[in-house]
Amino acid sequence: MLTLGPERWGGGVIFDPAGYALTVSYVLLDAEIIQVALRDGRRVPATLIGLDLEPGLGVIKLEGEGPWPAAPLGDSSGVAVGDTTATVGVDADNDLVVAQGSVREVRSFAGYWEYMIDRAFIVAPYNPAFGGSPLVNVRGEVIGITSLRLGDRPVVNLAIPIEYFTATKDELISRGRVMSRRPRPWIGxxxxxxxxxxxxxxxxxxxxxxxxxxxxxxxxxxxxxxxxxxxxxxxxxxxxxxxxxxxxxxxxxxxxxxxxxxxxxxxxxxxxxxxxxxx
Known part of the structure; x- marks a missing residue:
């Protein structure tokens, strides 16, 4: 591990019955061993498929026979302030943590690590089990991946719209990164x-x-x-x-x-x- 420590944990969501799951990239960056704790108590090894570092998303694939239960991916392009949402995460004890709330802002966001997205969802109330947790709409469709905690009081979550993933999903899975996009200059x-x-x-x-x-x-x-x-x-x-x-x-x-x-x-x-x- 070069940057974020030798051990990390976070949430994620299986989006394909073949066992593909989506989470945030910082949970997976430099990962050598990945283990997924399922809600039924099983622990399943997984393989890192690829990362898209520009929006901050990553894909893994669970090992073992499927089909796996999968959540549907929704359309986040029309999400607006006031829309009802829920953030579904798991804590370090693998207990389910659900925060029902709404979208408070839709805006750009810049992080300190050479990171910026033009469209992000600010959702509240805050879910402490946020890293990689899916943000779902009233139909149970995944419309975002919760990435960060922002603010002090009140604390809110930032979610990456699922549109950043669906637009490049097939290429990310097949090639490990989005090769059709020119590399973004990085200096560290x-x-x-x-x-x-x-x-x-x-x-x-x-x-x-x-x-x-x-x-x-x-x-x-x-x-x-x-x-x-x-x-x-x-x-x-x-x-x-x-x-x-x-x-x-x-x-x-x-x-x-x-x-x-x-x-x-x-x-x-x-x-x-x-x-x-x-x-």
Whole structure:
């Protein structure tokens, strides 16, 4: 495990009778052994099929004979504020945790780990068993995968709309990633809003930014000559650059400006993201 610790647990949902299940990517990233605890008490080994790191989703396949009970995937494109939902998760003791609620917001979301989606569901009340848990509508169809806890009081959940998965499902299962989409430039920094740009809160130990000399506490103020005012703006400018090309960034460090050059990479080359051998 390179990033998130040697042991993790989360929820998921079987969406295909053949045993394919969907969860969030951070539960599976760098996974070597995957075990699924079923509601009937059985523990079943599973294989990592692939990850789509852009929306933050992952697919596994349960080992053993099917057919497996599967939940239907719904259409999340029409989900709106006020829609009734339920988040269905399991806790560390494999007890079912259900939170009935509604969609409070539909908006974009940017995370500190070079992550942004244009459409996310903010749902309440909060379900503490959120990581990978399905978000369902009143018909019992999966319309999202719950990913994060947001806020302090009141606490809410963020769910990734299922449309991010259904659009690329077949390719993700067959190839282990979405190969038809050009690789998103990645440099391996964790950024937060700052007064004069975006503040580097950490640097991936395996990413290009560490090799380029980025440090925790640096404030990125410009990328390729363009001002940076927020993480969203930084990501858009970063992802607009041609993949694999050198990027020039200006950082504020101890009251002085420094120019750092970094060549973006494909993060799939750095992490275990599929059960298949690396290409």
């Amino acid at each position: 920094v964790y950024v937060f809003p700052g007064d004069h740009g975006v503040v580097v809160g950490g640097v991936s130990p395996v990413g290009p930014a560490r090799q380029a000399g980025f440090r925790r506490g640096d404030t990125i103020v410009r990328i390729n000559g363009e001002q940076v005012g927020s993480p969203e703006e930084f990501y858009r400018r970063l992802w607009q650059t041609p993949f694999g090309e050198e990027i020039t960034l200006v950082v504020l460090r101890e009251s002085r400006l420094h120019v750092l050059k970094v060549r973006s990479a494909d993060r799939y080359r750095f992490f275990r993201t599929t059960g298949k051998p690396p290409e």
